[in-house]
Amino acid sequence: MTERLPWRQAQELIEKHTGPALSARPVQEGYNSELSVVINNSVFVKGMRVDHPRVWTQERERQINPHVRDFSARLLWSEVSGGWDLNGFEFLDGRQATYTPSSSDLGLIVTMMDQWPPAPDDVELKQASDRWAAYSDRPELFAGRWLAHTDWSPSNVLVVNGTARMLDWAWPTTGARWIDPACWIVWLIASGHTPAQAEAWANRLEAFATAPTESVTAFADAQAAMWADIGEHAPHPGLAAAAAHWTRHRTG
Numbered sequence: 001m002t003e004r005l006p007w008r009q010a011q012e013l014i015e016k017h018t019g020p021a022l023s024a025r026p027v028q029e030g031y032n033s034e035l036s037v038v039i040n041n042s043v044f045v046k047g048m049r050v051d052h053p054r055v056w057t058q059e060r061e062r063q064i065n066p067h068v069r070d071f072s073a074r075l076l077w078s079e080v081s082g083g084w085d086l087n088g089f090e091f092l093d094g095r096q097a098t099y100t101p102s103s104s105d106l107g108l109i110v111t112m113m114d115q116w117p118p119a120p121d122d123v124e125l126k127q128a129s130d131r132w133a134a135y136s137d138r139p140e141l142f143a144g145r146w147l148a149h150t151d152w153s154p155s156n157v158l159v160v161n162g163t164a165r166m167l168d169w170a171w172p173t174t175g176a177r178w179i180d181p182a183c184w185i186v187w188l189i190a191s192g193h194t195p196a197q198a199e200a201w202a203n204r205l206e207a208f209a210t211a212p213t214e215s216v217t218a219f220a221d222a223q224a225a226m227w228a229d230i231g232e233h234a235p236h237p238g239l240a241a242a243a244a245h246w247t248r249h250r251t252g
């Protein structure tokens, strides 16, 4: 968890790009960025000091943006100076997605995920087989050449004019095409779905419906181990129990 810093510390750098800040609304959701503010209802600025241990995620978001901009927010400008690393995105006027069983957002999310591209060659990406290696003895089953977001917190999904948009591409990963629907399942179960209901949503994506059973089961195990390890630092209290429920459902 990163403490937010007052946006005014970077006001001059921001105004170089936005002009005078006539309004500024600090954003409460999310907790990885030191600075998070909406300027003039038109630009969402996300920033970290250059000495922050995860400042590399800012560069990753810049690099991946051209590949995801159609279903995310466009990057308008960046500023790396004066000790700050700032990204200015188009402000999306939407609301956070809801994952409960009756939510009409779920179909919008399936439609969005269906547009995910293959992993681009010109961006440095995390490898799915490395990311979960500590939690699985078969991590090679997660490898693939598709782009994955992996952080399915509903705070990263905005519903804007009847479409879902995926924000916060800080950890872009290359892996099997079914990895993102599988990560989403854990959040769906934590939001009130049974494992069978959650899998039914993921099965609307062909990549998940046709994924090797053994690979998905190994991934469910890895998710259970990971969320158990994260424990009380998890962004949602039910994730460890949800992942454990999913893996029990698959292994009987």
Ligand SMILES: Nc1ncnc2c1ncn2[C@@H]1O[C@H](COP(=O)(O)OP(=O)(O)OP(=O)(O)O)[C@@H](O)[C@H]1O
Binding pocket: 027, 029, 030, 031, 032, 033, 036, 044, 046, 073, 089, 090, 091, 092, 093, 153, 155, 156, 167, 168, 169, 170
């Ligand atoms: N382009 C945008 N337009 C409007 N709101 C946005 C936009 N991008 C992000 N937000 C809002 O700001 C919040 C934080 O953004 P984001 O998730 O990118 O940053 P973060 O602080 O790194 O979060 P996390 O802790 O989840 O990693 C989002 O949950 C969303 O509510």
Ligand SMILES: [Mg+2]
Binding pocket: 030, 031, 155, 156, 168
């Ligand atoms: Mg976020």
